[in-house]
Amino acid sequence: MKKMASLVAGSMLMLAAGGAGAYTINYDHAIPLPQNGGYSSPYAGVQVETFDSAPFLWNWSGDYLIRTGSASGLAAAPAYMNPLSTADATPYIAVPFRESNGTATATQTTAVLGDTFNYFGLWWGSIDGVNGGLGINNKLSFYKDGNLVETVTGDQVIAPLVAAGSWTSDDNNRYVNLLGLPDFDSFSLTSVGRAFEADNIAVGVVPVPEPTTVLLLGVGFAGLAFWRRKKTV
DSSP states (O other): OHHHHHHHHHHHHHHHHOSTTOOEEEOOOOSSSOBTTBOOOOOTTOEEEOOSSSSOSEEEEESOEEEOSOBTTTBOOOEEESSSEEEOOSOEEEEOSSSSEEEEEEEEOTTTTTOOEEEEEEEEESOBOGGGSSSOEEEEEEEETTEEEEEEEHHHHHTTSOOBOOSSOTTTSEEEEEEEEEEESEEEEEEESSOEEEEEEEEEOOOOOOHHHHHHHHHHHHHHHHHHHHHHO
């Protein structure tokens, strides 16, 4: 019964986040691990920037470094649980590199030229936010035709948990999927303080359930839960 109740709650949560101009978040990742070094997108047909070798899927510009391993005060390799915390052993992007604050911008190469996307996923390492109390803040920005269409912060992606920048915790190292974003064709990673670390950045067009579909799903789960309870009385 408790399990069924949790399924209903999950469906309603998606409904609440699925209105016009909204997006939904989940933390699903490809199985088995590791995928491209650790966590990767669970969705078929998406394009994934692994940073493992050039040429890259996107044209990158700004203050960043493609690096491996961790360096105290500079960057921490994203971690995954397998089952204990394990650091990414493959190349990943860290922002900034030269300055204490910076942005890396990804614009289209011929591999994705002319495409627009509503899905974005990334293996986000040591997620930082204002509420973390370290003075570090990570932010994603999405653009279409050069115009800003959405921003997402480290605080937002794991609320109500705290984006405290832990190098090892499951809370602060996870694969973050953003579904139902406004159409975008480029994006940027910004960090106030070091650093914003990410790997296996995925883009694509992923269907998002219509609010009515999710509502019917929630009602169906509720009815099934009532029937099971009645049957056991």
